[in-house]
Amino acid sequence: MIGLSGGKCRSPLVPASEELKTKVQDKLIDLGHSVKGKPNIIKAPEGRFASKQTAFSEIPMIDIAALVDGSDPEGVARAIGKACEEVGFFYIKNHGVPQDLIDRMYKVTQQFFDLPAEAKERLHIANSGQTLRGYIPPYGENADPENTRDLKEAFDYGVHGEEVSPFFGPNLMPAELPEFKDVCEEYHDAMMALARKLVSGFAISLGLPADYFEKLQRKPITIQRLLHYPSLGANSAADEIGIGAHTDYGFLTILSQDSVGGLQVRNKEGEWVSAPPVEGSFIINIGDLVQAMSNGRYSSNVHRVVNTSGVARYSIPFFIDLDYDAVVETVPTCVDAENPASENTFTCGEYKYGRFVYVYPHLQEPQKENAPVS
Numbered sequence: 001m002i003g004l005s006g007g008k009c010r011s012p013l014v015p016a017s018e019e020l021k022t023k024v025q026d027k028l029i030d031l032g033h034s035v036k037g038k039p040n041i042i043k044a045p046e047g048r049f050a051s052k053q054t055a056f057s058e059i060p061m062i063d064i065a066a067l068v069d070g071s072d073p074e075g076v077a078r079a080i081g082k083a084c085e086e087v088g089f090f091y092i093k094n095h096g097v098p099q100d101l102i103d104r105m106y107k108v109t110q111q112f113f114d115l116p117a118e119a120k121e122r123l124h125i126a127n128s129g130q131t132l133r134g135y136i137p138p139y140g141e142n143a144d145p146e147n148t149r150d151l152k153e154a155f156d157y158g159v160h161g162e163e164v165s166p167f168f169g170p171n172l173m174p175a176e177l178p179e180f181k182d183v184c185e186e187y188h189d190a191m192m193a194l195a196r197k198l199v200s201g202f203a204i205s206l207g208l209p210a211d212y213f214e215k216l217q218r219k220p221i222t223i224q225r226l227l228h229y230p231s232l233g234a235n236s237a238a239d240e241i242g243i244g245a246h247t248d249y250g251f252l253t254i255l256s257q258d259s260v261g262g263l264q265v266r267n268k269e270g271e272w273v274s275a276p277p278v279e280g281s282f283i284i285n286i287g288d289l290v291q292a293m294s295n296g297r298y299s300s301n302v303h304r305v306v307n308t309s310g311v312a313r314y315s316i317p318f319f320i321d322l323d324y325d326a327v328v329e330t331v332p333t334c335v336d337a338e339n340p341a342s343e344n345t346f347t348c349g350e351y352k353y354g355r356f357v358y359v360y361p362h363l364q365e366p367q368k369e370n371a372p373v374s
């Protein structure tokens with residue numbers, strides 16, 4: 001196992017060691033993704049932002065009521081398994097999250113991004129130290145840094161804790177918005193409960209006991225993210241995009257999007273397929289950890305957001321990973337003579353940090369005020 005900084009100290013605010021960079025790059029190549037200096041496997045769309053508009057049927061809708069109420073988890077798990085093998089993305093309905101909570105969450109999201117720039121900058125992610133939460137301005141994170149710059153702005157938070165360690169610690173919250181914190185915490189709790197159900201569905205779908213992943217998710221890294229995508233316009237730079245092409249780094253993502261649209265998913269043929277908003281649904285996509293643990297049986301698809309609608313787009317993704325130190329290993333049901341377990345094991349935390357270094361310019365230089373303690 002390698003440490004994040006090569007020694008005992010695992011402060012993530014140190015440039016990643018060459019060893020970690022190579023390891024994460026190898027893992028990305030293993031997973032079939034492009035990395036710096038290597039050919040980009042993402043097939044160029046015909047127009048810069050072209051996508052197939054008619055492909056809704058390629059992203060299935062799964063009614064998960066019987067997983068949520070426990071009446072037929074196996075039936076729902078079968079549908080999840082099929083969607084993960086064929087697409088990697090699916091919509092869910094009858095998920096049990098109250099629409100009123102989702103509406104309140106959009107309201108505070110919009111209020112947050114409407115705050116003056118100075119108020120948002122005070123919460124800049126660089127001020128959170130190792131916790132790596134807070135406000136990320138346009139171009140403050142570039143999901144596909146070799147090719148595009150992200151015009152989106154984001155706000156990340158997680159489970160509030162007093163103790164600081166990589167991806168954990170206090171949330172930075174805007175003092176200007178009295179309701180914000182409570183609504184955000186209520187929403188995170190709802191996402192966590194839904195994620196636990198979905199994770200058990202994934203386990204069943206892979207032929208594992210429903211609680212298989214619980215030992216790897218005792219205190220999982222979670223990020224609840226608010227996103228604002230200004231519309232691209234005629235004056236946008238050629239390399240600007242909402243969020244660049246990427247895969248998600250974690251276990252699974254529960255995404256709520258507003259009615260504007262703009263999410264595109266790359267299918268197996270390398271074409272961009274639109275994933276339009278569907279009222280009352282969430283989009284679920286699996287991240288790199290599931291692709292690795294399932295030995296490639298489930299794929300972590302490349303996706304991006306292109307907002308050319310002329311109006312602002314908001315979306316609210318929730319990311320759940322594993323515990324920081326959980327070792328990402330192939331699960332026993334996905335190993336056979338033809339598909340041996342990958343020897344390139346890694347921990348959830350080191351992989352996530354490696355991906356963070358790749359996309360966050362502020363992590364690419366040593367931070368004086370956050371110099372490593374050892």
Ligand SMILES: O=C(O)CCC(=O)C(=O)O
Pocket residue numbers: 225227243248255257263303304305315316317
């Ligand atoms: O805003 C969206 O629809 C997708 C966002 C996304 O892909 C991400 O934050 O990882």
Ligand SMILES: [Fe+2]
Pocket residue numbers: 246247248303
């Ligand atoms: Fe994503």
